[in-house]
Every structure is written in C-alpha cells, then in structure tokens.
Amino acid sequence: MGLFSSSTQTIPTSGEVPNHIAVIMDGNGRWARKRFLPRVAGHKRGVETVRDLVKQCAKLNVKFLTLFAFSSENWRRPDDEVSFLMGLFMDALKREVAKLHENNIRLVLIGDRSRFNDELVKQIKASEELTAKNTGLTLTIAANYGGRWDILQATNRMITENPSKTGPFTEEDLAPHLAMCYAPEPDLFIRTGGEKRISNFLLWQLAYTEFYFTDTLWPDFDEEAFQAAITSYQQRERRFGRTSEQLTNA
Ligand code: IPE
Ligand code: IPE
Ligand code: MG
Numbered sequence: 001m002g003l004f005s006s007s008t009q010t011i012p013t014s015g016e017v018p019n020h021i022a023v024i025m026d027g028n029g030r031w032a033r034k035r036f037l038p039r040v041a042g043h044k045r046g047v048e049t050v051r052d053l054v055k056q057c058a059k060l061n062v063k064f065l066t067l068f069a070f071s072s073e074n075w076r077r078p079d080d081e082v083s084f085l086m087g088l089f090m091d092a093l094k095r096e097v098a099k100l101h102e103n104n105i106r107l108v109l110i111g112d113r114s115r116f117n118d119e120l121v122k123q124i125k126a127s128e129e130l131t132a133k134n135t136g137l138t139l140t141i142a143a144n145y146g147g148r149w150d151i152l153q154a155t156n157r158m159i160t161e162n163p164s165k166t167g168p169f170t171e172e173d174l175a176p177h178l179a180m181c182y183a184p185e186p187d188l189f190i191r192t193g194g195e196k197r198i199s200n201f202l203l204w205q206l207a208y209t210e211f212y213f214t215d216t217l218w219p220d221f222d223e224e225a226f227q228a229a230i231t232s233y234q235q236r237e238r239r240f241g242r243t244s245e246q247l248t249n250a
Contacts (some may be wrong), residue, residue: 004181004183004185006171006185007207007208007240008171008208009171009172010239011242012022012184012208013185016234017229018062018186018187018188018233019062019063019184019187020062020063020064020066020184020186021186021187022067022068022188022189022190022201022202023053023066023068023190023191023192024064024068024190024191024193024198025046025049025050025067025191025192025218025221026192026193026195026199027192027194027216027217027218027219027220028042028045028046028105028215028217028219029042029043030042030193031044031046031218031220033060033216034217039228040081040084042083042090042217042218042219044088045093045219046218048219049143049219049220049221049222050067050092052222052223053065054111054137055222056223056226057137058105058137059167061066061109061206062137063138064137064138064140064183064184065137065139066110066139066141066142066180066183066186066202067139067142068142068145068199068201069085069089069141069142070085070089070111070142070144071144071145071200071201072112072144072145072148073146075144086117089120089143090119090120090123090245093123093127094123097126097127097131101134103136104134104136105131105134105136105139106132106134106136106138106139107127107128107139107140107141108128108138108139108140108141108182109124109140109141109142110140110141110142110145110150110180111142111143111145111179111227112144112153113144115224116143117189131172138183140180140181142201142236145179146200147188147200147201148155148200148203149201149204150179150180150202150203150204151178151203153179154174154175154177154179154198155174157177158173158177161177178204179200184209185205185208185209186202186206186209187209187210187233188209188210188212188229188230188233189206189209189210189212189225190212190213190214190218190229191211191213192214192218192225193215193216193217193218194213194214194215196213207239208238210238212233214228214229214231
C-alpha cells in the first residue's frame with residue numbers, strides 16, 4: 001500500500017477540519033439563466049468561486065481540495081459549451097498558476113487527457129511540474145474524469161504492470177493505480193446546485209465520506225455557505241461501521 005490507508009481496511013482518524021474536501025461544482029447554468037445570461041456566463045463566474053474557495057481552504061489548513069470541473073459525460077453537451085469550457089480551463093490555468101505557486105499550492109489534474117488538445121495537455125503538464133514540490137494545499141482538478149473510468153484504468157494498469165501476477169487481487173494491489181493515489185480519501189463531499197447524486201465522480205474514494213448537499217448554486221457558494229458545510233461536517237458522527245457506544249467508550 002502507498003502513503004495512505006483505506007477506510008475499509010483501517011479506521012481513519014478525523015479531526016475538526018476535514019483533511020480532504022471533494023466538491024461537485026454544480027449550478028452554473030441555472031445561475032446564469034436566472035439572470036437572463038447565457039449559460040457560459042455562469043461558468044465564467046464559477047471560476048471566481050473556485051479562487052475564493054481555494055483561499056478559504058488554505059486558510060483553514062485543509063490539505064486536499066478536489067474539484068469536479070468536467071465529467072466524462074459532459075462531452076454530451078452542445079459543442080459550443082464544451083469548447084467554451086475547454087477555453088476557460090486553459091485561460092484559468094495560464095492566469096492562476098503563478099499565484100498558486102506563490103502560495104505553495106500543488107496543482108494536480110486527474111482525468112483522461114487523451115481528448116484534450118495538445119496545447120491544453122502541455123499547459124496542464126507545465127502547471128503540474130511547476131507546483132509539484134509545493135507543500136501547502138493540494139488542489140486537484142478532475143477534468144474529463146469519471147469514477148468508472150478511474151476504476152477501469154487502475155485495473156488495467158495493475159494487470160499490465162504486473163503481467164505475471166494473477167488474482168485474487170486486493171485493495172492494496174489496486175489502490176496505487178487509482179488517479180488520486182497521492183491523497184487520502186475525502187472526509188467531506190459537497191455538491192452545490194440542489195441535485196442529490198454523485199454523477200460518476202469519485203466512486204471508489206467516497207466509500208466513507210460525509211455527504212453535504214446544498215441548493216446554493218456554485219457561483220453563489222461564498223464563505224458563509226462553505227462555513228455551513230464545515231459546521232455540518234463537524235456535527236457528524238463518523239462510525240466507519242462501528243456502533244456509537246464503541247466511539248464514546250474509546
Ligand atoms: C456545473 O454547472 C459546471 C459543469 C458541469 C461544467 P452546470 O453547467 O451543470 O450548471 P447547471 O446544472 O446546468 O445549472
Ligand atoms: C457534474 O455536474 C459534473 C460537474 C460538476 C463537472 P452535471 O451538471 O454534469 O451533472 P448531472 O448531469 O446533472 O448529473
Ligand atoms: Mg449541472
């Protein structure tokens with residue numbers, strides 16, 4: 001096993017502040033439509049929310065923040081929206097990476113890069129390399145990411161990298177090949193925009209994560225809304241399969 005243990009193999013310790021927060025940033029299109037603006041205006045505004053949230057997480061000493069920016073199913077959207085999103089991603093990387101680096105933030109991208117254009121792939125690689133040794137917050141952007149894609153690519157790599165090994169395989173065999181093997185499992189999952197589903201986000205890693213859903217649309221998800229999510233998390237009892245009595249007697 002790598003750096004981090006699995007919640008189903010060992011009971012994790014958790015503190016007041018979540019160590020890893022994973023977010024589905026949803027509701028940009030509806031935010032824009034409410035204002036009679038094109039959907040893409042909501043995406044543009046959503047980038048500002050990302051900037052603020054990164055700051056707040058760094059201040060709170062959250063170690064890992066993972067943001068779902070584009071799902072493997074989002075290619076089904078109209079072509080012009082998809083290309084706007086790709087352009088926005090490229091611009092945001094170019095514009096923000098120096099500041100991330102200044103703030104000791106490590107940037108990592110998870111997802112299938114094979115459908116991105118060469119320029120974007122190069123920009124992603126350069127941004128990751130520049131910030132690779134930073135020791136503050138790890139900001140992971142999930143782009144062209146799907147939970148099923150992740151489990152399958154990990155399985156395939158596990159097999160091709162050890163061709164002589166046959167099953168039965170264990171969690172320890174698979175886990176190092178998952179896209180986010182460098183991070184512990186998320187403590188808190190937040191979805192804005194009112195939908196109550198995972199939409200093929202981190203299927204493996206959310207096994208024991210606390211879920212928080214809010215109707216607030218992503219561009220409106222401000223410091224107060226984030227604090228409400230943290231407060232809700234702090235009121236949860238994380239049992240990992242045990243009874244409440246076992247926790248209080250421990
Ligand atoms: C989330 O906002 C951003 C992406 C999926 C890229 P949406 O674009 O899904 O906004 P709604 O859900 O249509 O309001
Ligand atoms: C999930 O949002 C993906 C991202 C936020 C990137 P969607 O808006 O695509 O999810 P569905 O289609 O409503 O499930
Ligand atoms: Mg949506």
